[in-house]
Amino acid sequence: RAYDPRFLFTWPNHRIAVMGGEQLAGTLDIIKRESARKRGEAVDEKQLEMMKMMIKMQIDKESDAYFATARIWDDGIIDPRQTRDVLGIALSAAGNRAVEPTTSFGVFRH
Template identity: 35%
Template sequence: MDDSNFEDFKPRFGASTVCMQADIMGRACGIIGNNGPIDTQGANKAGQFFQLCDQANLPIIFLNNTTGFMVGKEYEQAGMVKHGSKMIQAVSNVRVPKITLYIGASFGAGNYAMGGISYAPDLLFSWPNATTGVMAGQSAARTMSTVAKVRAERTGKTIEQEAIDEQEAKIEALFSRQEDVYFTSGRCLDHGVIDPRDTRRVLGFALDTVLESRQRDLQPNAFGVARL
């Protein structure tokens, strides 16, 4: 941020989701970042922030470090599904440029809400330590173990702990390999892995690029191309 100046948006509401307005290389923009799961208040705040950025014609920069939306009875009763869907609806419909940067974890629906590749950001970059996927390998392994145990109990069968441990190891290894940044980037699921030290320069270039692109009207070809 230019001169380390920024305007924090609702800093004491949904504090784990940080929203702010700032300038990068002289370009005004909105910035959203997180450091952990997105809770009910964070999703509510983010949805409103996206709307305000869209109304003010401010590009949005997403700094991804989230394992997804919070789960559990407490959060469901607090409206996690409602507020989470509002956040995803907002990020789906904003008309301003979106620039996404994976700086840590980016899993599950949190990836969607934070401008992941499926939500068509204008540009998306990753740090070398970034990981992304449906869920983390350890979480996936534990989930499948729970499913296997419940199924065994319902059918009156027994399941050996050794088999559970073997299944967990295989699932965790598979997910861990596929969530690696070079695995995902190698499959064109971002626009490149950048050195964290170059982040400010890359974001400045990205802002210049996306804003200039909005000022250009492409002229489509109106003639056929002969076979040569």
């Protein structure tokens, strides 16, 4: 919840991840191969493929909207057709709360 929002709603098709499962599996494949090369070891292709498959499955599962909302990382999944209504209610609720003064300073630039 970067920037401390008052509300954070998502749609059912959203993903929450820095990168997709395929990209992460490919990145780790490169790292494992380079590590094995530096140690002078052979790469076990079968084990590497299994690792890639497991990582892809895990990331695809854990970046799902329902996985995220089940952990209360947001305020819930809304039907995209109800976005205007939910946004209106959220803005009305946010407008009724006092604005809190900042307790820290922003970034100073020269």
